Amino acid sequence: MNRIEVEKKVLNENQVLAEQLRERYRQLGVLCINLISAPGSGKTALLERTLQRMDKGSRVAVLTGDLQTENDAKRLAKFGFPVKQITTGGTCHLDARMIGKHLADWKLEDLDLLIVENVGNLVCPSSYDLGEDAKIVLLSTSEGEDKPLKYPSIFFKAELMLLTKIDLLPYVPFNADVARENARRVHPQLEIIDVSSTTGEGLDRWMEWLRARQERAKAKLHTATAPH
């Protein structure tokens, strides 16, 4: 009997594709974000408000994943930016291959921002790197405050948590302080922004976060191409 040390990622194939995407984004200065939450936390509503606030000439595109239907793509296409639906059939997450395939007929060099709306699921999407710069997790006030403790993986991997439906706080038995504390127990450095897609509360801060990250992606591009 012979023991062979392997030491490689189980999802190595996905990882390789994700790194290729990441490198393409980096070379073109494109910011890619991956939005992850349970079904119904408000990913699509947030994107509607986000696209609505973008300048007409913004170079932004959206890939939106669901098991079935083109409903989200239809909702998001109204704002005039390129949107493509990825229907996974039965699969509970997006993987890097699906992203690569759906990007094939878009010109990445025409984009500054690529938003990926993952399949509504707090578990599986956390395992699949899509080549994004940042994972963003949404938690809504109509869920439980202990979700970060129940599903720590995604709260640990996300850079930013959006606490959504903040306008419902007076009507639901949700303690926002406890939810934030739970999220920071899992991930002490996690950034948190409270938002409401209905009233618009917090959306300025969210747009500012996006702008700052886009500038960072562009700045990296300049330092990478500057002559030494």
Next chain:
Amino acid sequence: MAVVLRSRHCPFADNGFPMHELGIAASILESVQAEALRHPAGRITKVGVKIGELSGVDRDALQFGFEVLVKDTEWEPVVLDLEYIPRVQRCSKCAHEFRMTEFDPQCPQCGEFLTDCIGGEELDIAYMEVDE
């Protein structure tokens, strides 16, 4: 060599794998098959996989998914050996390493709150055993 995804054991075969762990089991089996090609005279008997506390993977579901995938195939004798890796933090101040429990990031040695995760994210193939 790719795993045949349309396994008769998978009730959702036409749409790929709806279950997260089954897809991961398929990726592990693909690695076993790739390694087997390098040992034409041998036979892979075991594959060792590290599962971190933060990997988001359920070990029982993965074990079950793997068994379902290899059942009645030439890969049936391959044993999946899962090793659980707990979340370990390193203190940014005193460099003390400790097992994190109850999501409490505080360093038990010096009391510092800023500690970094250095273990527990694994979803790695560690080793394989081959009978040559």
